[in-house]
Amino acid sequence: MRNGLVQLGAWAAATGAAVALSWFGVHAVLTGAAFEQPTALPLPSPAAGGARSPVASAPVPTPPQEPSTPRPESSGPTPAPASSTTQRSAAAPGTPPASRRPAPTTATTTAAAAPTATSTVRSYPVPGGKVALDIRPDNASLVSATPDPGWQMQVWNGPQWMRVDFTKGDQANSVFVAWNGHPPTVETVVR
Structure with a gap:
């Protein structure tokens, strides 16, 4: 013992x-x-009314380096285009009654990024989720992709393109980004 x-x-x-x-x-x-702090990029505020739109809301640019640039010029026109875009796209797709099954349709929207000296974070809501992209003059990177409850999300990356899919059952909606020798273009496909 x-x-x-x-x-x-x-x-x-x-x-x-x-x-x-x-x-x-x-x-x-x-x-x-020394651990590096993650970079926080500004996102545009969501459009009023809660309606989902396949068209991107106006970008919120990163703060300029020169303090002489007036702030109201960059943030003044932002709410007007976002709300008018939301109203147009909310009326276009319509909502079918829950009792019948809608025929599959494809809605495509393309938004080209204007070349600038700095990057701009843009948010692209589609039915099923929201994608935030950091758009630069010669490339784009994924900031976040958030699926809605009940939806699944998958991301594919290539050397000069990116695809984010949101799926739920037989529904699938996508956000495509390509910058193959040109400024990044974003295309949302709602099926």
Whole structure:
């Protein structure tokens, strides 16, 4: 019995020493490491009324470097195009009654990004989710893709294109981005 207790005590002491030594070694490395903060990119505010639109709302540009540029010029016209776009697209697709099944249709919208010196984050809502893209003069990158409840999302990337799909049952809606030798173009397909 005494021999078993001695072995148990030796094992506990060795294990405790190993854990303490490992912790101090790892702790010293982790406290000395500098972790980079994630970059937060500004997103445009959602359109009023809650209606989903396959057309992008107006972009919110990143803050300019020169303080002499007046702010109202860049944010003044933003609400008007977004609300008129929402009204137009909300009337176009219509909502079929829940009792009958609508025929599959394809609605396509294309928005070309104007070349600028800085990047601009744009949000593209489609039925099933929302995609936020960082559009630059020569490429685009995915900021976020958020599916609505009950929908699934999948992303495909190529060297000069990107595709984000939102699926639910037999419904599938997509956001395509391409920049093959031209400024990025965004196309939303609602099926």
